[in-house]
Amino acid sequence: MTNARQTRIVRLMATLFKDAVRENVHPLNLVEAGDAEVEEWEVTRPPLFEVYMRMAEELAKRSTCRRLQVGSVITDANLENVVGIGYNGNARHFPNDCDGPTPGACGCIHSEMNALVKAPGQLRSKVAFVTASPCVMCAKLMVQANITHLYYRTAYRSPAGLEVLAQAGVHAVHYERWAEHWR
Numbered sequence: 033m034t035n036a037r038q039t040r041i042v043r044l045m046a047t048l049f050k051d052a053v054r055e056n057v058h059p060l061n062l063v064e065a066g067d068a069e070v071e072e073w074e075v076t077r078p079p080l081f082e083v084y085m086r087m088a089e090e091l092a093k094r095s096t097c098r099r100l101q102v103g104s105v106i107t108d109a110n111l112e113n114v115v116g117i118g119y120n121g122n123a124r125h126f127p128n129d130c131d132g133p134t135p136g137a138c139g140c141i142h143s144e145m146n147a148l149v150k151a152p153g154q155l156r157s158k159v160a161f162v163t164a165s166p167c168v169m170c171a172k173l174m175v176q177a178n179i180t181h182l183y184y185r186t187a188y189r190s191p192a193g194l195e196v197l198a199q200a201g202v203h204a205v206h207y208e209r210w211a212e213h214w215r
């Protein structure tokens with residue numbers, strides 16, 4: 033084993049995750065401990081990632097879709113500003129109801145679409161928080177809208193959307209670690 037390779041492994045071991053979620057590789061969540069002996073990182077207050085996920089959960093409650101209620105929050109890269117919000121439902125001036133009962137074709141605009149249509153296109157490296165993992169088309173829209181990280185609370189029945197994100201290099205994190213804390 034070369035020295036360079038050893039160094040890289042030690043550095044990885046010394047990386048701490050502020051929210052104790054190892055899948056959460058967002059730069060703001062990483063701490064270079066510089067000392068491999070430091071393994072405990074105490075989480076004493078709700079991580080910002082969890083706070084934005086709860087905002088998405090509150091938004092989902094406003095959904096008028098009869099099939100599934102989904103909420104979304106889009107922030108800038110530093111998680112400092114919310115730049116778009118959404119939940120699934122019909123278009124403005126249309127009835128607050130699905131167009132029809134067919135699953136997958138109820139006529140509602142998806143939560144992610146409603147949020148992305150509000151988020152500024154010129155803003156790069158946005159972060160998305162959604163209460164459910166995306167369908168294929170919403171996943172593609174997130175790729176196209178320069179979302180770098182997606183946090184979702186529950187996994188939608190089809191993994192196809194997540195596969196699209198993986199293919200395009202968008203980090204998707206199943207974020208449920210703190211769902212029951214600080215309630």
Ligand SMILES: [Zn+2]
Pocket residue numbers: 096097098099121129130131138139140
């Ligand atoms: Zn609907």
Ligand SMILES: [Zn+2]
Pocket residue numbers: 142143144166167168169170171
């Ligand atoms: Zn969708």
